Amino acid sequence: MPARQRQPAVAARRRTTRAALIAGAAAAAAAIAIAVIHWSTSSPPPIPAVTQPSAPTSGKMMGSATARVTIEVFSDFLCSHCADFTALVEPVIIAEYVQPGTVKLIYRHFPVIAPLSSTAAAASECAADQQRFWPYHDELFARASRGELRTDGDLEAAARKVGLAQTTFRQCMRGAETRGRVDADRRDGERRGVRGTPTSFVNGDMVPGAQPIEVFRGAIEAALKR
Amino acid sequence: MSGYLLLSAVRGYAPICLAGACERVATSPYARMLGLPVAGWGLALYLIVCAVALAGAVRQQARAALLPALFSLVVFGAAFSAYLVWLQVGVLHAVCAWCATSAVLWVALLISAAVLLRSQT
Numbered sequence: 001m002p003a004r005q006r007q008p009a010v011a012a013r014r015r016t017t018r019a020a021l022i023a024g025a026a027a028a029a030a031a032i033a034i035a036v037i038h039w040s041t042s043s044p045p046p047i048p049a050v051t052q053p054s055a056p057t058s059g060k061m062m063g064s065a066t067a068r069v070t071i072e073v074f075s076d077f078l079c080s081h082c083a084d085f086t087a088l089v090e091p092v093i094i095a096e097y098v099q100p101g102t103v104k105l106i107y108r109h110f111p112v113i114a115p116l117s118s119t120a121a122a123a124s125e126c127a128a129d130q131q132r133f134w135p136y137h138d139e140l141f142a143r144a145s146r147g148e149l150r151t152d153g154d155l156e157a158a159a160r161k162v163g164l165a166q167t168t169f170r171q172c173m174r175g176a177e178t179r180g181r182v183d184a185d186r187r188d189g190e191r192r193g194v195r196g197t198p199t200s201f202v203n204g205d206m207v208p209g210a211q212p213i214e215v216f217r218g219a220i221e222a223a224l225k226r
Numbered sequence: 227m228s229g230y231l232l233l234s235a236v237r238g239y240a241p242i243c244l245a246g247a248c249e250r251v252a253t254s255p256y257a258r259m260l261g262l263p264v265a266g267w268g269l270a271l272y273l274i275v276c277a278v279a280l281a282g283a284v285r286q287q288a289r290a291a292l293l294p295a296l297f298s299l300v301v302f303g304a305a306f307s308a309y310l311v312w313l314q315v316g317v318l319h320a321v322c323a324w325c326a327t328s329a330v331l332w333v334a335l336l337i338s339a340a341v342l343l344r345s346q347t
Binding site for chain 2: 012013016019020021022023024027028030032034035039042147150
């Protein structure tokens with residue numbers, strides 16, 4: 001083909017290339033902008049390091065033993081959905097239902113995320129033996145949300161933070177009895193159909209996942225009507 | 227792959243992880259955008275790229291118009307994928323094997339689109 005006849009085709013290809021490069025630059029800028037917005041809006045809110053429950057507690061149970069509704073929460077201290085549930089939904093359940101005596105809340109272990117999950121669960125049982133389960137539970141979830149729950153040392157640091165007797169805590173961690181309690185919770189969860197965390201049971205009815213408070217209100221009200 | 231991650235997110239459980247820490251990534255606050263799982267957005271982008279590429283392959287006369295669109299979609303996907311890799315490595319300190327595979331795919335798509343563009347000049 002003569003050069004003069006090739007020129008329009010070459011010019012057209014160059015226009016296409018230029019358009020593609022401009023579109024590509026715009027797409028990269030859009031991706032960066034969306035990434036910045038996503039990052040700034042997704043960062044989790046800080047969770048209070050320790051919350052002092054104002055409802056009666058006994059071991060891993062919070063609330064009145066005679067409450068008509070029992071909510072069991074199968075959870076994992078390294079699960080970020082569980083941390084969201086603890087920060088956003090659980091305080092509302094505690095304020096609206098546990099403190100007035102309508103609901104008792106029971107934490108159940110279901111360690112699945114990482115090997116440290118089982119160790120953290122056992123450590124929380126050691127905290128329960130010193131009647132400090134719920135402050136330790138709050139401290140572990142707060143640390144996990146900040147990315148500060150990665151080693152056994154972090155579990156010990158959390159124990160110091162909530163005022164556990166260190167020698168007793170370490171002796172407890174070396175024993176196998178607390179691991180047995182954790183395994184028993186997990187086996188019970190598996191038997192009842194738990195496949196992930198958090199999974200809750202409201203008077204025996206399963207509520208899977210970190211559902212919003214409206215779902216729990218509905219489940220509690222339904223349980224009260226039965 | 228994106229479809230599986232989307233299904234796991236919708237069901238509320240972490241995906242099965244063959245390597246890495248998929249559970250930690252999939253259950254982090256960064257796993258959703260505008261209320262929908264990031265995997266869903268990724269699946270949609272993959273499907274759009276596939277549709278544009280197929281349209282260009284089938285309709286030769288539309289290639290000049292579709293190439294800028296294809297290139298920009300792939301650049302967008304690769305750039306956002308790089309952000310997701312940074313989130314895993316730099317913020318969550320946990321890498322999901324599924325997400326890493328997707329990132330490699332986006333790099334491969336970007337290289338392919340660049341080669342296609344180069345062949346135009």
